[in-house]
Amino acid sequence: MTPLSVYVLTYNSERYLDKVLAAAKRVADDLLVVDSGSTDATLSIAARHGARIVHRPFDNFRTQRQFANGLCLHETVMFFDSDEIASDALIDEVLALKARGFDHEAYAVRRDWVVMGKVIHALMPISSPDYPIRIYRRATLRFTDHSVHETLTGYENCGRIESPVVHRTFETASEMKTKLDLYTDLAATDLLDRRDPARVLWLKSWFSPLGAFLKWYIRKGNVRDGRIGLTLALYASSYTRRKYRKALVQLNANR
Incomplete structure (x- = not known):
């Protein structure tokens, strides 16, 4: 069984965090929340799910993710945004990968975007669904030099997972x-x-x-x-x- 670290970046993320972490902890051997100053129920939700909680002021997404990546305990890492809810099918597929071993350096996961309750076709700068990398080996990958809409690079082979995560990005x-x-x-x-x-x-x-x-x-x-x-x-x-x-x-x- 391959151990897996899972991290989530948060800031006043109480709306969906309970569902995000409930799914994440089903696959996580190490669950990490990096928070940038939440004043709502975010921290209590994270604590209830047994996450390690680390505080860091936000400057940009790239450095925040690099910071979280450095704190992960295991070589294989998965991450979610605080408004990304993994489907049961995705969790089952990740559990199966853990059991047999991760064959690729990175895995792109199908992500369906929902805006104001509606599944959409596009939201600048992405088309929906898109396939961002959400599972990777820390030793070989790094984040691109973008402050926002950062992506992972440095891998030679990448698998694809069709079981989706749902990204509920805007409600109002x-x-x-x-x-x-x-x-x-x-x-x-x-x-x-x-x-x-x-x-x-x-x-x-x-x-x-x-x-x-x-x-x-x-x-x-x-x-x-x-x-x-x-x-x-x-x-x-x-x-x-x-x-x-x-x-x-x-x-x-x-x-």
Whole structure:
């Protein structure tokens, strides 16, 4: 039986955390929660499920995940977002993998996205379902240098698991706005690292939002998601505009 560490990053994550951890602890030999200052019931929920709880102020998702990765007790690691609920079928499949051994360095897991109670076709920057890596060997993989929408790299072979995890990302327009503000702050930082000149950032802040709306509404399939799909295409447009404008503001402030 291969031992498995499972970690979850949290911040005021009480809404789904009980279900997230209830599923996770069925496969975890080591259950870790890295919290960035929750003031709701997050910590009590984590304690009730027997998780190790470690506190770390949030700076970006990449470094938060790297920190959690370093605290895991076992070589094979699985992780969930605090709004990702593993299906029974996924848990059963992971238990079977533990029993016979993990054949690959990494495993991509099907993830179905739910927004405001509806399964959707796309949410910038992903199409739904997507297949993020959720199981990996710590020795060979690392997170890409992105502050948000970070991914794992460094593996030579990757398995795929079709049993899904359900990502319940936004329940209200207010939650969408909160994530939009956070994600565009982080995306703007990544843009500055590319060292694009101010003129390029200004032009992209005006012309890229329309392209983002059309891409996600028509080509990526939000048109099939009804009113929520229109909202998500507008989210893509707003995300694109804000990240370039925030980067431009930061660039001018640093001069």
